Amino acid sequence: MRFGKLGWVMLLGGLGVCAGAVAEVHGDALRNDPDVKEAYRYFYDLDYPKSVALFEKVQAAHPGSPDATTFLLEARVFEELYRQDLLDTTFYANDGFLTGKHPTPEDPTVRDRIFALEDRVEHEAGARLSKNPRDVDALYARGWARSLKAAYLAMVERGFSGCFHLALAAHGDEVKVLQIDPQYEDAKLVVGTYQYVIGALPWGFKFLFGFAGITGSKSRGLEMLRDDFEHGPMTSAEAGTVMALFLRRESKYQDAIAVVHKLEMQYPHDFLFHLEEANLRKDAGEGMAAAKAYEDLIEDAKKPGYFPSSHVELAYFGLGEALQGQRHYDEAAQAYEQTAWTQGVGAELKRRSLVDAGKAHDLNGQRAKAVQDYHWALDNGADTTQGELAKKYLKTPYHE
Incomplete structure (x- = not known):
């Protein structure tokens, strides 16, 4: 894929410790709530209305919880990005998407709802952190919420300045999480993405970022993303998706396909994971085999109930x-x-x-x-x- 400087900034904001064997994985206890698990099942089937409805129930049952509000925020953000066809990675690989004029019809009601949810996370997390600055769940929720808002700003509003500042703030939160609890695997999504993106910048930009104390490493970033993919209790699928995107950029198509295959096996009714495999085969130069993969996907989408959303x-x-x-x-x-x-x-x-x-x-x-x-x-x-x-x-x- 071809990305300019703004492309890296968008990825840093929108996707969002030592690697090695993980003896014990830590994370927010709310992830074990049956409604949360069911909501995420709908989420990865791309059935966003059912996912949102359940997350609203979770939020109502846990007033003041930044974690519960962040779950709902994530569903709302991805629901809107999917509605606008902004979740296909091919969209960012052509004709200077990030530097050209590509307006999308923003829904003010949806925007206000998303911004209000992120503001609520800031308030809820801030209240808990004022009592305990080492509250890793509050730090993690705030960092993830900031990265989700940054994704919306970059992909819908093309607000790259605001996106960049939010991305840095999100990274700062997740770094603190890992400093306090190195086994908090979900935090590696934002930090690993940051590491890769900064490490992939051209030398000149990397030099300028270095003056501001911002450094990164592609290999380190991929290592952290793989840790999250293999062990993260909440963001494993997101880490796999980002890792496949970066492997695609490195022209390691078969490695990327292997990652996507695992996601397809785990979430067989997710239309986008099947689409990404076809995209990878196209980019790998498989030609008519890729065309056949797209045609098969189109036929599968015609089958009633095969994909909850396609x-x-x-x-x-x-x-x-x-x-x-x-x-x-x-x-x-x-x-x-x-x-x-x-x-x-x-x-x-x-x-x-x-x-x-x-x-x-x-x-x-x-x-x-x-x-x-x-x-x-x-x-x-x-x-x-x-x-x-x-x-x-x-x-x-x-x-x-």
């Missing part, structure tokens, strides 16, 4: 990319157009798919169809990076 537009888009990579331009254009006209498709994905459909038509010598796709892209956002590309290709046909 966004097939993401699979159609991946199919288009796989087919275009194999120079099957006509079929690729059809897949991209299917993406664009799928009910509920996110605004940015719709624009991207229409421009890519036009490019595929241009490559196939179908100029009239390409022009139509570019006009449709403009109709859905002329003052965007994709809109600018559509204008460019209306003047001059796209060519490789």
Whole structure:
């Protein structure tokens, strides 16, 4: 994947000690609550309404608990990111997502609800920390809540300055957790992500960050993420997802696929884990095998109840990319157009798919169809990076 400086900052804020054998894993005792376990089962099936409903019940049963509020915040944030098609890693691998103009339609009601929940965690955690500064559960909850808000700021609002400051604050909280309790495995998600992201920066940026006392190591970060993936009681799946993303960036596709396979076995009804395997096969250059994986995923999504929640537009888009990579331009254009006209498709994905459909038509010598796709892209956002590309290709046909 191709990331600029802002990309690393987004990942540092949005995803979110010595490695080795773990004799005993520590963590928030509330994770053992039956309702919490059931809510997370729905969460990883992407059935967010049921997950949110149960987490609201947990929060009501534990007033003043920053942990319970953070559970609900996590479900609310990911529910919104999924609604807007922002949980497919392919979205961040193309056309300067983080440096271009890619507005998404923000829902003020959802935003206010998310910000209010994060504020509540700050208040609840602060109250406990004022009595006991070494309260690891309160520190962990506050750090995780800050990283979740940072993810929303980066991915929906593109508010990278605010995201960066929240990310640093989240990292500070989780470092303190591990200093107090090195076996608090869940805290390694944010710290390990931070370590990798800073370690992966170009030397010049790393040098500047070093002056501010900010250092990192890619190998150290991956080591911590693997610890969390293998032992974390709450954030194992999140650590595996981030680790697969970083392995993908390192072109270690088979290692990443192995991680995703474990997640698929653990959560067989999670549409996104199956999608990520197809994405990895595409990036690994498996071509038509990747296309077959997308097609199988689309067919599985049509089966009643197979996935509690599926966004097939993401699979159609991946199919288009796989087919275009194999120079099957006509079929690729059809897949991209299917993406664009799928009910509920996110605004940015719709624009991207229409421009890519036009490019595929241009490559196939179908100029009239390409022009139509570019006009449709403009109709859905002329003052965007994709809109600018559509204008460019209306003047001059796209060519490789």
